Amino acid sequence: MAIRRLFIANRGEIAVRIVRSAKALGIETVQAHSEADADMLAVRLADHAVCIGPPAAKQSYLDADRIVAAARDAGCDAVHPGYGFLAENADFAEKVEAAGMVFVGPSPDTIRTMGDKAAARAAAIAAGVPVVPGSDGRLANADAAVAAAEKVGYPVMIKAAAGGGGRGIRIAETEEELRRLAPQAQSEAQAAFGDGGLYLERVVRDARHIEVQILGDGSRAVHCFERECSLQRRRQKVWEEAPAACLDAETRATLCASAVALAENVGYRGAGTLEYLYEPTTGSFFFIEMNTRIQVEHPVTEMVTGLDLIAEMLRVAGGEPLSVRQEDIRLDGHAIEVRINAEDPANNFMPFPGLVGALSIPEGEGVRFDGMIYEGYAIPPFYDSLLGKLIVHGPDRAAAIDRMAEALKTLCIEGVKTTVPLHAALAADPAVKAGEFHTQFLEPWLAGQTLAAE
């Protein structure tokens, strides 16, 4: 049954984005907000607004019971979770359904399976999707490690089976190195975790982060091509593109087909993203995880395909089949998105909440701004620093970068420091222009830069 009244259980720019698509589909919108967010843009744009608690997210945007009750009391028949907060919380999705409403996203079971790293890896293997080759289970000693390394191929990464957080990770290029490093890793794991078990995985050299956007209606799935998000700082994406310029047509086709196979295998419903590591020297890609929600960087996909991913999510959640066939989805040109955060890049990205002064937002052909700000808006300090996303589209990558550089000159948010100077420097950088980067590129690059604040 088509959605009539939608509860938006999120904030910031994604709430604005969801309100806009819902309105375009003729769906009535009820916007949730914390006490600190009563003035946010989505509240102003939505048909109705409901306060769901104090500023702290755990008492508002993360309080599943309170959100479900508020949505039900507001007479909503569906809940859109956005991204972050409860978007990938299977228990929340279950509570929404138990209250007789539609969760705009996949089933709780799919969220649970794909949210568990080991289960997601098993699902990928079952669908024939390549994963990073690794040892089967724990390795008892150096001989077992050497045998496993011969199967997965050097160089290998040795990890503590019981560990996490990158502790005790060592890289061995050869058997000799592995024999030397394995006992060290073992005793370190024993000391740190009381368990000397090791695990071994192939190293993906100069890895690039590539992800495939998929859409499913529970039985059929399509891909909307890929994005590249290799420019990251502290594992946060900074600059995102579609398509990934480093892929040839054949690799792109194989990669995207693998994503559709996995999505159909798990009966995926809604919008989702499969993340991969891509190794340019060998042209191989490896599935790492799936995000069962809309992503921050979805607009670059919309710019190159012409689709409205949020609208498609809402239609599918309302019980309709996918509105597009695979052959209708075509790549047109190149798109780039940069994240405009309230942070000072000249001062180690110190958060900069404040009052938004005069605003100048670029517009025109091939330029889009998905934001949450307006003149006089007081940015609350309680949530993340994302103020908006500047997205550009051009006939090719070079044209898109030029357009980004121009658009960044126009973008001005007075009263706060933002990451605009970082993006301007990236758009002018020869390596970025040449597409020569990987996931470990940005942090050393930043160390060699002086980013003047505006």
Added chain:
Amino acid sequence: MADIRSPLPGTFYRAPSPEEPPFKNEGDAVAVGDVIGLVEVMKSFMEVKAEVAGKITRFVAENEQPVTAGAVLAEVEG
């Protein structure tokens, strides 16, 4: 009497994590540079340090309380 103020708006925490004891209690001595709490601003944690030496007579802000920039967090007697 001197005030320790929040350098930024955010959420004030008196302990490094919920499982750990507070950095300082009322009545504790502080030296210049001692951490007396954290302010969480946009998911980053900033240390709040004493700028004068003395004794903390009172915490004005409670644990997990939202605070504005410049809000008094604690009072120190020199």
